[in-house]
Amino acid sequence: LNTVDLSKFEFEPDITFDSGQTFRWKRTIINSEPAWVGVVREELIKVDRQKAERLASIKNNQTENFSDEIADYFSIGDNLREINGSLPKDKYLQEALNQYRGLRILSQDPWECLISFVCSINKNIPAIKMMIELLSTKFGTKIPSSFLPVYTFPKPSTLAKASKMDLLACKLGFRWRFVKFIANQVHSGKLDLQRVSKMPYEKARSELISELSGATLGVGPKVADCVLLFSMHKTESFPIDVWILRCIQEKYAQKLHLNSIVQDKKWITARTYDTIRKKASEYFGKYCGYAQQYLYMKVRQDSIRNKVQA
DNA sequence: TCCCAGGTCCTAC
């Protein structure tokens, strides 16, 4: 069977696919075994939830070997032992790290990732999944499968041509303008994501953010950092959303010398965002993107737990 | 009914 031996490849699909970095993996049952099904580089991919060997490409309902491209998606070059070892030893992060062992930062398609995080603006995760699912079923291509109806993510040219009504039907709300604008920029080549992905972090970041390049609408610091981390694998990226802000306020304000800057703030300016991410990068190191993702998982989990108690 | 959601844009100081 052409699968990957996971003994050298620490990876927990349940944690990774539910970590808010990707929105299109689905839990299902295949041959009476629990599995995840997703689309990577337009291929249908199955990941068994319990077996040791569990990554497989599926074509014509047959399990096949998967290419290096598919392996790249799972960032198999990342040595989690080394990465975790490089992170600071403070108690809170270490707890998160133990709790979410096997969390991997994926290397998703930049285009899909960009649209996904533009859709994430001011929405919760179930709603984001809904939007992406609707975009895919309405504008993607169906992949033959006997398990689930699965679609590729729509191409830039397709979304560039989509009407306002069609996009609103995908529940995009005011985001429809952003999606259409960005689709046009990518389709026309004004925004070349492959080129951007090869740039160093800071340069790539400024290319993505609207003010400087003028190339994008709906891409601020947070969305840009998510794209840089979850698709271009810039692990020095540190996306700051409301959860991470709360986490910094409650657990890291002293450590990062940010007391006066983040105190009592419900939202932050672009300048404050920059200050925080730079301090975070100094403290957490070159893999601060991993730290961010561990912390994101933990602060949300803890919040849910507190709600249940209250 | 009101509030919030992995923010960004726009406007008034």
Place this chain on the structure above:
DNA sequence: GTAGGACCTGGG
């Protein structure tokens, strides 16, 4: 340059 509001819309 910075604070505050508007923004679509579904679910608690």
